Amino acid sequence: MDSEIVVENLRKVYKVPVRNHGLISSLKSLIHPIYNNVVAVDGISFKIKKSEIIGFLGPNGAGKTTTLKMLAGLLYPTSGSVEVFGFKPYERKSEYLKKISMITGNKSQLNQSITVLDSLYLTKEIYGIEDKVYKKRLDELVELLNISELLLRLPRNLSLGERAKCEFAVALLYKPEIIYLDEPTLGMDISVQIKLREFIKTYNKENNITVILTSHYMGDITSLCSRVILIDKGKLMYDGGLMELSNKLLPFKLIKITFHDKPAGFKKVKSLLKCETTLINEIEQSIALRIKKEDVSRATVELLNNFSLADLTIEDPSIEAVFDQVYREGVSV
Amino acid sequence: MNFRGGIALIKKSLFSYMASKGFFWTLTLGWMLLPLIYMLVWIVASENSSISGFNQSDFISYYTIMIFVNQITYPISHWTVGDSIFNGTFATWLLRPLPPIYEPIAADIAMKIACLPFIVIFISVIVLLFGFSIRLTVINLIFFILCLILAQLLRFIFAYTISLMALVTNKINSLLSVNDLLVFLFAGQVIPTVLLPGFVKIIAVFLPFRYMLGFPIELVTGKLGMAMIVQGIILQVLWLSVVIITNKIVWKKCIKRYASVGQ
Numbered sequence: 001m002d003s004e005i006v007v008e009n010l011r012k013v014y015k016v017p018v019r020n021h022g023l024i025s026s027l028k029s030l031i032h033p034i035y036n037n038v039v040a041v042d043g044i045s046f047k048i049k050k051s052e053i054i055g056f057l058g059p060n061g062a063g064k065t066t067t068l069k070m071l072a073g074l075l076y077p078t079s080g081s082v083e084v085f086g087f088k089p090y091e092r093k094s095e096y097l098k099k100i101s102m103i104t105g106n107k108s109q110l111n112q113s114i115t116v117l118d119s120l121y122l123t124k125e126i127y128g129i130e131d132k133v134y135k136k137r138l139d140e141l142v143e144l145l146n147i148s149e150l151l152l153r154l155p156r157n158l159s160l161g162e163r164a165k166c167e168f169a170v171a172l173l174y175k176p177e178i179i180y181l182d183e184p185t186l187g188m189d190i191s192v193q194i195k196l197r198e199f200i201k202t203y204n205k206e207n208n209i210t211v212i213l214t215s216h217y218m219g220d221i222t223s224l225c226s227r228v229i230l231i232d233k234g235k236l237m238y239d240g241g242l243m244e245l246s247n248k249l250l251p252f253k254l255i256k257i258t259f260h261d262k263p264a265g266f267k268k269v270k271s272l273l274k275c276e277t278t279l280i281n282e283i284e285q286s287i288a289l290r291i292k293k294e295d296v297s298r299a300t301v302e303l304l305n306n307f308s309l310a311d312l313t314i315e316d317p318s319i320e321a322v323f324d325q326v327y328r329e330g331v332s333v
Numbered sequence: 334m335n336f337r338g339g340i341a342l343i344k345k346s347l348f349s350y351m352a353s354k355g356f357f358w359t360l361t362l363g364w365m366l367l368p369l370i371y372m373l374v375w376i377v378a379s380e381n382s383s384i385s386g387f388n389q390s391d392f393i394s395y396y397t398i399m400i401f402v403n404q405i406t407y408p409i410s411h412w413t414v415g416d417s418i419f420n421g422t423f424a425t426w427l428l429r430p431l432p433p434i435y436e437p438i439a440a441d442i443a444m445k446i447a448c449l450p451f452i453v454i455f456i457s458v459i460v461l462l463f464g465f466s467i468r469l470t471v472i473n474l475i476f477f478i479l480c481l482i483l484a485q486l487l488r489f490i491f492a493y494t495i496s497l498m499a500l501v502t503n504k505i506n507s508l509l510s511v512n513d514l515l516v517f518l519f520a521g522q523v524i525p526t527v528l529l530p531g532f533v534k535i536i537a538v539f540l541p542f543r544y545m546l547g548f549p550i551e552l553v554t555g556k557l558g559m560a561m562i563v564q565g566i567i568l569q570v571l572w573l574s575v576v577i578i579t580n581k582i583v584w585k586k587c588i589k590r591y592a593s594v595g596q
Contacts, residue, residue, distance in 0.1 A: 014592060069593050074424050076589045094430040102428055107421045113349035125341030126429055154352075 003047035004178065004210055005071065009080035012041040012066050012234075040066040042234035043080065050177075051208040053200075055215065055225035055242075059327040063234040064214040065182055071212065072102045072180050084178065098127060101176035103167050105186030110155040116166045117151040120173060127174040134173075141169045145199065161192035168199065181213035185220055197223045218319045230326065237326065242319070249325055250317045253296050257303055258286045258311040272306055273299045285310070290317075335431045342435055346443030361448040364407060365400050365455050371523060372396030372463075385528050391554065393463045395525055397456060398550045403522075404452050406485045406545055409444050410437030411492030411509055418499040424593050437493055467554055476562055480549040483569045487576060488516075488545035494580040500587035515540070521547020527556055541572040 018036050019029040041063040048054055056064040069075040070082055073089030073096065082089060087096035103109065110119050124134045142148050145165045155163050164184065171179065181200070185193040201224060204211050215221060221228060221242065228245060230238035238245055257269075266279045266287060275295040280288035291299050296314060303312065350357050375392040378384065387395070414437050417423040426433040459465075495512055499505040517523055519542040526537045526547045537543050548565050551557050557565065 015590075069424075072428060074427055074593045075591065092427060097428060097430040100428075107424075109425045111345060111349060113352045114345055118345065118348055122341050122345050126335065126338040126431060128335070128337060 004050050004085060005046075005048040005212075006083045007047070007067075007071075007080070008045045008082075009043045010041055010045070010067065010070060010077055010082055011039070011043050011079045012063070012070060012075060013078045014038045014040055039234050041070070041077075041231075044231065044234070044236040045080075046229055046236065046239055048210060048212065051204065051210055052227060053204055053211040053213070053224050055213055055221040055228040056231060057214070057221065057228050057323065058231040058237075062231045064231055067231065068102075068180050068182055068212065068214060072100060073097070074102075098174060099177045100180065101171040101174075101178070102180040102182070103164075103171050103184050105164075105181075105183035108155060108163060109167055110163065110170060112154065112156045115152050115154055116147070116158075116169075119155070119166070119170050120151075123170050123173045129174060137173055137175070138169075141172060144203070145169055161188050161195075164188065164192065164196060165199075168196070172203065175207070176209065178210045178212070181211060181215075183215050184213065185215065185217055190219075193217065193219060200224060218323070222319055232326070246316065246319060246322045247293075249322050251293050252290045252317060253293055254280065254288060254315040254317060255291055255296065255299065255303070256286060256288045256311075256313045256315070257307070257309055260308040260310045263287065264307055269303070269307075273302055275299060335435070338429075338431045339435050339439060342439035343443050343446075346440045347447060350443060350447040357444065357447060358451055360409075361404070361451055362455075364403060365452070368396045368399045368403060368522070369459065371399075375524075376463075386556070387525065387528060390464070390466055391556075394465060394467045394554050395550055397459055397463070397465055398467075398553060399522070399546070400456055400459070401452065402481065402484070402546060402550055404448060405445065405481060406488045408437075408441055408489040408492040410440050410489070411496045411512075413437065413440060414493060414496035415499040415505040415509065418496075418505075418591075419503065421593070434493065437496075438489075441489060469553065469555075473553055473555065476566070477549055477553040480544075480552055480566060480569060483566070483573060484545050484549050487541060487569065487573045490573070490576045490580055491541065491545065494576060494583050497580070497583050497587055500591045516542050516545060519543060520545050521550065525551060525556070527551055539568070541576070544569040544572055 014037070015035045016038050017029070018034055019025045044063075044067065056067060058064050066075065070077050071084060071089055073092045076090045085096065085099060087093055089096060089100075110116065111122075114122075120138060123129075129137070142151070145168060147162070147165050147169055150158060150162050150166055155166065158166065184200075185196055188196070197220060200211060200213075203209065211224070213220065213224065225242060227240065228238070228242050229236065230245070263282075263285050266282055266289075269287060269289070270277045270279075273291070273295075275298070276292055277299075278290040280290055282288075300312065300314065303309065372392060372395075375384075375387075375396070376389050379387060379389050379392055383391075414423070417426070417436075423433065426436050492509070492512060495508050496505060498508060519526070519537040519540050521537075521543060526534065526543045529537050544565065548569065552562055552565070
């Protein structure tokens with residue numbers, strides 16, 4: 001399958017004014033302003049195929065949103081090339097803009113002074129949707145997002161979750177082929193997050209649209225993205241499956257054991273297992289251990305044979321732990 | 334050209350103004366009061382004798398027409414475009430399949446429609462209080478309509494071009510204030526341009542500001558001969574061409590440096 005999005009050596013440098021503290025520096029900056037070059041995106045390359053759901057990950061200031069904005073056509077790249085459906089996004093040709101949509105969690109795209117229905121009508125007219133098609137799509141989206149009661153209200157009178165659903169209705173009305181989501185569930189409660197994720201998943205499946213999202217909520221990433229692109233300090237650190245990333249970065253599992261009677265101490269457990277074992281915590285009857293993946297099966301047998309256990313569980317490390325490690329230590333994968 | 338989109342944007346702006354009509358009508362009242370104040374000052378000043386050919390009746394006609402022309406040509410969008418760039422709304426305009434200039438054009442047209450009843454009432458009251466008389470010929474009326482359209486285009490694109498500077502600097506409001514001040518001085522607001530003294534008049538004749546406001550009023554009130562009308566229209570078209578070319582250059586340069594802040 002051909003790639004819809006092709007990015008090669010993409011780079012974006014911002015020119016940022018700087019000045020020292022104090023009145024003299026302020027006066028100097030009036031005559032001779034000083035600028036620093038901040039490299040937001042530093043030569044990244046990747047390809048994305050149709051109907052993929054891709055997660056852009058990275059700590060704050062990594063360059064995710066800047067990359068997304070260059071893909072959408074909001075920003076000009078400093079160098080490198082970006083092509084989406086063969087278009088250069090920054091040229092913002094009508095044909096291209098009709099194929100994409102962008103939703104940002106920190107900035108509502110709805111006009112706050114007109115009703116949701118008026119916003120939908122405005123989108124219909126701008127995108128030249130015929131009346132019959134509009135009615136059909138509106139009915140579909142209203143049902144799918146359950147927003148019939150919100151249509152006649154002003155966005156400023158809606159809750160965050162209600163407004164997000166209306167944003168999706170407006171953004172999808174003209175059936176874009178790619179949707180860019182920049183932290184779409186920002187600030188929402190868990191119930192709304194789950195509903196929106198379900199909606200994105202269903203919509204992607206039924207309409208074969210490509211979804212590219214940035215998010216700091218691991219729930220968004222784990223439930224939606226089969227592939228992640230990890231960016232840090234503007235550089236591409238990883239491009240691949242989420243589980244592979246987890247396996248590469250944290251080759252451990254967590255074993256939690258609960259003793260029936262008097263608990264054996266960590267020292268005794270460690271001496272029995274004879275492998276690299278790290279204590280995570282020890283609470284009353286329970287001990288949580290971190291053990292290398294290749295030692296897990298042998299350690300489990302030893303534990304079951306030598307202790308009277310009420311419970312034993314084996315868990316993968318949380319995805320948050322994986323990214324915490326990447327963000328803190330900047331591990332190159 | 335996306336007419337459907339443009340008309341929908343005008344409707345959207347109208348709905349938006351209706352939701353805060355009090356604010357917009359107060360704003361309009363502010364714009365209309367200034368010419369009224371100038372008119373009262375000049376009525377008093379010309380009480381005993383005419384000033385360079387302008388008598389009381391001329392000043393009343395000049396400033397009554399100015400209230401109308403100022404409303405038609407005043408570009409509210411030059412303030413709102415800068416705000417939209419700072420607060421991130423501009424990014425929404427960029428993502429639509431129509432040029433971003435549609436939004437300020439629609440906002441301006443909608444504003445003029447929303448304020449029209451108010452202007453009609455306001456001018457009617459002034460006419461009732463002070464009277465109004467001009468000797469209007471068909472030729473003058475045709476030239477007036479032409480110059481009014483050119484003035485509107487010139488004033489709008491000039492201000493829009495300045496507001497686009499917000500793509501690269503956050504010092505835009507001071508620039509817009511300077512623009513308003515120059516219009517105040519040289520466009521015939523505080524004093525009709527033909528009454529300006531010596532070299533100031535020469536400067537005013539060659540700067541673009543007179544052609545944004547004062548020139549159509551001088552024309553329709555019969556204060557200009559045919560040679561001056563033709564010269565004025567040539568300068569108006571010339572300035573409009575310069576401003577359009579500058580707008581294209583500014584857009585091309587500034588959009589490349591746009592950082593999409595606030596989005």
